[in-house]
Amino acid sequence: MFRQASRLLARTTTATTSRRSRAFSTDVPATPAQDSNFIESWRKVVPNLDPPKTPSSFMTPRPATPSSIPFKITVNFVLPYASELSAKEVDMVIVPATTGQMGVLPGHVPTIAELKPGILSVHEGNDVTKYFLSSGFALIHANSVADIIAVEAVPLDHIDPALVQKGLAEFTQKLSSATTDLEKAEAQIGVDIHSAMNFAITG
Numbered sequence: 180m181f182r183q184a185s186r187l188l189a190r191t192t193t194a195t196t197s198r199r200s201r202a203f204s205t206d207v208p209a210t211p212a213q214d215s216n217f218i219e220s221w222r223k224v225v226p227n228l229d230p231p232k233t234p235s236s237f238m239t240p241r242p243a244t245p246s247s248i249p250f251k252i253t254v255n256f257v258l259p260y261a262s263e264l265s266a267k268e269v270d271m272v273i274v275p276a277t278t279g280q281m282g283v284l285p286g287h288v289p290t291i292a293e294l295k296p297g298i299l300s301v302h303e304g305n306d307v308t309k310y311f312l313s314s315g316f317a318l319i320h321a322n323s324v325a326d327i328i329a330v331e332a333v334p335l336d337h338i339d340p341a342l343v344q345k346g347l348a349e350f351t352q353k354l355s356s357a358t359t360d361l362e363k364a365e366a367q368i369g370v371d372i373h374s375a376m377n378f379a380i381t382g
Contacts, residue, residue, distance in 0.1 A: 248286035249323050254301065256310075256327045263310070263332065264301070272325055273300040274317045283317075283325055290319040296375035298335065299327065309335040311379050313372060340380050347373035 214233070221230040251268035272283045275297025281290075294315040301308045315329035350369030357363040 250285060251323075252283060252285045252287070253324045254327065255325070256299070256301075256329070256332075258329055258332055264327075267301075269301055269303045271302040272327070273298075273302070274327060275299065275312060276317065281317075283319055285323045287319050287323070287325075289321045290317070292317045292319070294327075294329065296372050298379050299329075299332070309379075311335050311338060311376055335379060338376060338380060340377075343373055343376045343380060347377055 218230045221228075251270065252272065254264050254267050254269055254272055256262070256264035256267075270284075274281050274283065274292060275295055276292040277295045278292070280297070281292055294312055294317060296313055297311070299310045299312050301310075310329075310332045311334075312329045313331040315327065315332075318326040318328075320326070347370065350366050350373055354363065354366035354370055357366050
């Protein structure tokens with residue numbers, strides 16, 4: 180019994196060590212490496228044809244992580260139909276992540292965050308530009324670049340409070356009178372969006 184316990188403990192320790200020794204994304208070389216074993220095996224089987232290219236062959240090299248933290252964070256903010264910010268250097272951005280408001284400064288750890296309806300704040304010196312987002316994703320890279328992709332966004336000062344209140348009342352009424360699951364889901368989305376806009380405006 181003790182021998183079996185020793186073998187199990189050794190196996191668990193080895194597995195734990197192998198998991199801990201796995202490289203982080205920031206440790207992976209910026210230049211994509213080819214799978215030499217695959218290429219060698221391919222040439223043995225089909226020597227007259229070039230090996231097929233993998234998806235990584237078409238990717239541009241990942242930017243190298245700077246040795247020191249920069250003073251600014253570079254922000255790319257895009258929508259399906261427009262680019263709001265392109266390679267803009269700012270002091271900080273605050274995104275409405277599903278886990279809560281997330282501030283992003285230069286040197287932030289690499290992160291992928293899902294966004295919920297809320298305010299995106301772009302801080303540049305004493306100036307703060309605010310947008311209302313419906314949903315999307317924020318990709319924070321190790322080289323202090325933030326890519327923010329939103330389904331829909333509008334500058335906060337372009338929102339009409341009266342229309343927000345009207346829409347909130349309409350969707351609340353639809354939710355209370357909905358009879359099917361689809362009607363309830365559509366009405367609930369409308370209530371959530373308009374409630375978030377109302378909160379964003381009233382603060």
